[in-house]
Amino acid sequence: MDLEDQGRIKELAEAHGKDDLVVLLGAPTTESSQVQFETVTTGDPSYAGPLAGVELGLPAYHVFEPNVKAAIDPDQYAENIEVLEMGLDADAIVDALAGMRAG
Amino acid sequence: MPTNRPVIRGAATALAHTPGMVRYGSKPFREAKAEPEFLAELTRGLWSYDEACRYLPNQVFIGSQAPARLWEVEQPWFDKLADADGGEPPFGHILEERRFLALLACADPFKHVLLRERFWEEMGPVMEAAPLTAPLASRTPALLTDAQMDTELESPNSLPLFTAGEGAPVGVVKTGHSEDEALSASVLLENLCCKVSGTLAVHELLNHVDGLGLGDVDLVLSCSEEAVGDRYQRGGGNMAKAIAEFAGCDLGTGIDIKDFCAAPIPAMVIGASLVESGVFENVVVVGGGSLPKLGMKSLYHLEQGIPVLEDALSAVAVWIGRDDGKSPTVNLQAVGRHPVKAGAALDKQFRELVLEPLRRLEWGVDRLDRVVTEVHNPDITVSAKAGDVAARNYKMMAAMLAMAKEIDKSDIAGFARAKGVCGYAPTQGHIASGFVYVPHALREMAAGDIRNCMLVARASLFLGQMTELTDGMSVLIERNGE
DSSP states (O other): OOHHHHHHHHHHHHHHOSTTOOEEEOOSSHHHHHHHHHHHHTOOTTSOSTTTTOOOOOOEEETTSHHHHHTSOHHHHHHHTHHHHHHTTHHHHHHHHHHHHHO | OOOSOEEEEEEEEEEEEOGGGGGGSHHHHHHHHHOTTHHHHHHHTOOOHHHHHTOHHHHHHTTSSOTTHHHHSOSOOTTOOOOOOOSOOSSOOEEOHHHHHHHHHHTOTTOOEEEEHHHHHHHHHHHHHSTTTGGGOOSOOOEEOHHHHHHHHTOTTOEEEEETTEEEEEEEEOOSOTTOGGGSHHHHHHHHHHHHHHHHHHHHHHHHOSSOOGGGOOEEEEOOSOOOOBTTBTTOOOHHHHHHHHHTOTTOEEEEOOOGGGTHHHHHHHHHHHHHHTSOSOEEEEEOOOGGGTTTTHHHHHHTTOOOOOOEEEEEEEEEEEOOSSSOEEEEEEEEEOOGGGOSOHHHHHIIIIIHHHHHTTOOGGGOOOEEEOOBOHHHHHTTTSOOHHHHHHHHHHHHHHHTTSSOGGGTTTHHHHHOOOOOBOSOHHHHTGGGGHHHHHHHHHTTSOSEEEEEEEEOGGGGTSOSOOEEEEEEEEOTTO
C-alpha cells in the first residue's frame, strides 16, 4: 500500500475513530491483498509508511468477498467488477483474507 | 505487381549474454552502492555463456525452439537446461560477452569506451573471423596499456567493464561531460548497450532475409527504452540514426518512437503507414536492449538460490516493406488504440486494444488465431512475487471477452493455450511486448499453423509521472492473401 494511502487511512481513523470505519480492498493479487490487509490491521509490514508499527485493527474486506458483493447493486457489480472477478484469482484472494482473519 | 500495401518481409532477434554488465542494471547498481558486499553475492549467482545458451526461454527467443515447447516443459525452467543443439539459430545468435564488450568500444565514436590493449589483441581476430561482428569491428577502438588503464580506473566518474563480473577490468567507460548527468558514464554505457544490441539485431535481420541489403534500408525506427541526449534535452534522440550509421545503412535515416514498453507497436504501425503512403520503401523497426533492466529481480533470485536470470540484453528487428505477394500483411484497418477516456483498468485496456479492432473488422474471436501480449519469462517474475504476467493478462483478456459475449465463460481457463503464448522473453518490456513474437509469427504463418496474429502492447505511462494514464496499441498481421 503506497505511503499516501497509508497516511490518509491513518488520518481518517484518527478523525472518525476505528469503530465507524471499514477498509474496502481492491488489490489484484493475493499477495498485494494480504499486504494491504496487514497494513490496516497490524501495521505496515515494510515499515516504510505512516502505518509502520501502528496497529489500527480496522475491519478490512476485499470487494470480491461474498458479504461485500451482497451489499453492492448487482447491475453495478456486473458492469464494473464482475469482469475483474473473473479475470483475477478472486477465490484465492477471498480464501487468503479469510485465512488471515482466522489468524 | 508490387503494391504499397505494407508487409513484414522479415524479422530477427539478437541476444547478448552480458553477466558482467548485470552490476550496472538499475537495481543491482543501487543495491551495490548501499551494500558493497552485494556484488560478490551477485557474481556467484551469474550464469556462464554455455548455461545461458542451454536455457529454454533463450532458445525460444532465438528460434531454436518453438514457443509451444514452453507448454510442454514444467516450470521452472532454469533447473532444466537443455543441450545446445549447435545448429544455426533461425532468428539470431546469442552473443558471448567479450565480443559484446569489444563492440561497445567499436560503436563509440567519441572514444569514451577504452579497451585494454591486451584484450583487443585477443578479441580483434575473433571479431574479424565472425560474419556477424566483422563488419562492425573493422576499425580499431581506443586502447589503453595496463598502466594507462590503472590511471583511468582511478577516476570516480568512470565505470570499469568486467567479464562475468570478476577479474581485472577489460575496459573502462569515461564520463562524456563532467557537469552533465545526461552524459555520465552510466548513461553513455546504457545508450551504447542499446546501440550495439540494436545494431546486432539489424545485422541478424540482414543476414536472415533475402532482398534487403544495407543500401536498401531507407528508414530505421527505434522503439528502444533508452534516452539519448544532453543536459539541455534529455531524451533528445536519435538512437535510430545512431544504429543506422553503425549498422552501415548509409542511405537510410532514423527516428525514435517513444511510448514506454508499448513503443514497438506504434513504431510498426507508423512504419507500415509510411510504406503504404509511399514515403519510405523499406523500414526497419528495431528495439535495442535495456541495460537498466538487467538484474531487476536479482535480489529475489539470489534470496532463493536461483541464478540471476536477467543477464542478457535482448533486441529485435523487423523489416516492413512493400507487398511482395507472399509476406504477411500489416492490416492498418485493425489498429487497436487506447483513448484517454478508456482509463487504466486492465479489462478496459483490453476492450479497446483487442475487442474494438475485431468488431471494426466484424470478426468474431474464433477468426483470430493468435494474440500476443507481454510475454515476460515467468521464471523471472514468479520467483519475484510478480506472478506470471502473460498468464494473468490472458485470463483478464478472456474474462473481458466473456463479459462481451464473445467467448463462453467456460473458455476463460483455456484461452491462453488456445490463442496465446507462454512467456519467454527477458523482462525488457518493449521486447517482451508482442514485438518479440514477430519472427515466430512469420514462421508459423509460413508453415500454415496460423492465419493471423494480433500483437498487443501496453505502456505504464504513469511511471514517468506526467499522467496517471497507461497507453497501448495493437496491430493485426495476416498471412498474405487472407
